[in-house]
Amino acid sequence: MTKPGAGGQLAFDELGTPLRATTFVVFDLETTGVSDEDTITEFGAVKVCGGEVLGEFATLVDPGRGIPPEVVALTGITNAMVYAAPRLDSVLPAFMEFVSGAVLVAHNAGFDVNFVRKACERHGYRWPKPTVLCTVQLARRVLTREEAPSCRLSALAELLHASTKPNHRALSDARATVDVFHSLLERVGSIGVQTLEELHDYIPDVTPEQRRKRSMAAHLPSTPGVYLFRGPGEEVLYVGTAVDLRRRVRQYFTASETRRRLREMVALAVRVDHVECAHALEAQVRELRLISAHKPAYNRRSKNPKQSWWLTLTDEAFPRLSLVRTPRDGALGPFRSRGMAEDAMVALQDATGLRPCTVRIPAQRASGRPCALAELGRCAAPCAGRQTVEEYSPSVSSFVGLVAGRLLDPLRVLEERLHAHSAAERFEQAGFDRDRLSVLVRTLDRGQRLAALASVAELIAARPDGNHGWEFAVVRYGRLASAGVARRGVAPMPVVDMLAASAETVLPGEGPLRGAPAEEVALVLRWLDRPGTRMVRCSRPWTEPARAAASWRGWLTRADAARSTEVGV
Template identity: 55%
Template sequence: MENGIQGTLDELGTPLDQVTFVVFDLETTGGSPAEHAITEIGAVKVRGGEVVGEFATLVDPGRPIPPFITVLTGITDVMVTAAPRVEQVLPSFLEFIRGATLVAHNAPFDVGFIKACCQAGGYAPPANPVVDTADLARRVLTRDEVPNCKLATLARFFRSSSEPCHRALADARATVEVLHGLIERVGAYEVHTLEELRGFVRAPTPEQKRKRHLAAAIPSAPGVYVFEDERGEALYVGKSGDLRTRVRSYFTASETRPRIREMIGIAERVRPIVCATGLEAEVRELRLIGATKPRYNRRSRFPEKVVWLKLTDEPFPRLSIVREVKADAATYLGPFTSARGAEDARTALHEAVPLRQCTERITPRTRRSACALAEMGRCGAPCEGRQTVGEYGLHAEAARSAMEHDPGPVFAALQARMERLAAEQRYEEAAVDRDRLAVYVRTAARMQRLRSLTGIPELIAASPSFDGGWDIHVVRHGRLAAAGVMPRGAHPVPYVDALVATAETVTPGPGPLPAAIAEETECVLRWLDSPGVRLVRLDGTWSTPARGAGRLKGRIDRAYQGLEPRQRREGRPLT
């Protein structure tokens, strides 16, 4: 008779029917823990399929609840007026979850808010194991069974007695029933312990295992890789210094992103594009994403959707938000990723310079009644003939200078307004002005840094490569025109001349970005700033304004880093 060896309890794991789960849900004023706050917490403690406790409370977020959030959740400002603040609620919640496994639907969102609150309150972040029912559902349910893995969809699928309604406790109760349904499903995969459950989500999917052969022919070289479907359509574009190693990682347990795992299930091939240097790979990735718009990439898919703040070219210029930079005499500030950012910058500039804010075209012969801004001293009323083109032109020139050279007057005007609002205890209004100023200064600093490079007809620079040679790049008007590697010991002059001769011809267009998107020029600038880079040849000058926005951007960035969440809401002046 053979002697059996009994495993320890640690080796066996914790049976799922003996695990205490705390299933919780949060309602918040928005999606970012850094900028928004909790309005409600709901949690249900379950063990062995039975509810053993519940935790529910409204939370005063310390700020107005946005109207669209009220429409979504039904939680109003009046409802949270008498509610405790999160710092009062947090100790009780941490005690409620002690020793339990946390469960949430789209757990990174809810756990992220709890961790942010712990950090702000001086508590250690919870180290509880976490199970995400959304991730689990994506592993065990097919598209034939559910069209998506939203909580409401899963609650209907598992016939939950609690209907999700964007209220914390109701959603937590529904998630409990979804969790129990999913645990029954994973039993078919021989998942019976907590450790097996957590490992099951992290393990490679059958599709990942089945498609490992797609990485077999990928070379070990820097470049770009394109996942394509059966029709050759780009699904996802990425870059790497070692294509073979990076592409292989998509078919291992280390790749846990749900959308990428879904993409792998659709992919039929991986197309490698070998590049001479890492910078070329980074730039080619951006260009390919912008050109093919792969549905599984999340960034840089629509570079054409940026907006600009334009000081119009007319007798009495005004600030306009536009999507196109034209070859005119107008002045442009940008690019902004959203119209809201451009609107914030326009409001900031209007605070410093009394430009007209009407939209119709005005000529020296225009005569009509002035608006209320003239009576408030915020416009010189050229529409009534109170200002000549020359007199108004002084304001237009001040705006042009603030946009292109020195944003100091805008900074001073907004800072004075913030100090006045703070003195009147109108903190939220001051916070809005502070954020507008930050948008303005950061955008101006970015544009000035980009223009320092886009104004150069040709720049050639080199950096040492790992094998003792040199990575050489030709940049024209901020666009990467050529990339190559000069072998160790080669004579540089003929090699550089040959690279320049074969480089892309770049015809600059109008505006601050005449030849490339902002992200490409920023890639080039980051490479130029990296250690060991040497300028080989420069056609023109490379400089930024002496009193440019960069000096103020550093001040703003430091101030934001030093602000606690409550201070951010209260709009403390930037010192």
């Protein structure tokens, strides 16, 4: 017996879905126009399989508005014809049942599918995301420009000798599209396209080199995990994550991958390695770690796990705020850019009284000359001996208490200043103040939540896997230490005990996140925050500060709405 894949023979699960066994619903719509405000006036659909017609669906639809004269002239559908027709909310369920489980086919499919999808959204029906084929795209791939200068349905129906002549009525156009579709399938069948998957790969214009490299995905499993494209020197070119490794990697060898940068990467690649993962969270975390370790040339993010900025107090008699990459305990962050951190620094200096200068001031006998900031009232001039360490300490305590979630006074000071500028009609300055305060509140809220998670020595959580099983994550000091699943019918607690016993040992480091990368802690937190997650075990209560910035989320929403209004104006 020949082994799967030997001698060019494909394994059964690689054969794909034969076109002759695939059920297609070829459909067409007539509408009141082409904009998002327009709606459907007629459905026409033909269900076919193996070249045989299985059924038809056709109905007029009352659009609930007048049909424009130019549309009446084009389609022949008048207001009188649709007056007694059913409304869309009663037609849509029947149409969705008719197309259920089938591959949708339409001429210029994007137009028709978009109308149906939006109709489902408006009327509360779930859009099933069916496979869609467009006969315009297929015709442009199969027919030469000389053979088919135009890919309009009427032109193709005449060229391919369709038995039905399209006339801008939905069912007639759908019947004509069936004939066109079958004729195009006969042509691609003659060059070896026999399955739905092969047809999908054939329709886009793919280079022969891309097609040849599809074999690099043949060994990959259809499971969650991380994939690594390697170059001729074994270097890692690109790291990505997937719910289905084989399906995702195969997409790089089709024209569905349109990014020039990644097409260039595929041209260089000679091999694809992979790491299977228990579930999506493990895959995402491993992706971050692999990108950080290998720094692939074609990945644009997460190459530096310490790329965030933090605000921390300097270690001196009169501490000041300093921008750092590696935070100490009590630091504020993480900020996504240096500019955002600098804006927050200015706001905090104004709100707390922390000195903005960079001069190192001795605890005793300060004898410097006050700078211009002192003259402007932005500094109490400890450098000139006008402020003692004891008098300066409330400013330090204000910052420390804000970060720790013990007080919110600095935020209220900034808000009052914003209102004062607005009341004085200094709207530009008020806008600057609002944006700085927004950055500060958002970062403070995020940092406090991340720090709360990173402070827990061990936390074990579970999520339903969607098939009556469980996904588990063992989190230690904000890092994913172990991940696993208990499939349907498997007792979950023995799996939890095994994962905890075999989990990575994590030693806490310095800083609010105990040395964990901010991106990884954020990924874990997002997974834990999703509805349905359950706490299995926790080394101590996972809590957030009582006076955390979370209480300002309502203010953030209003600030964002005000900013959007300004942009719209």
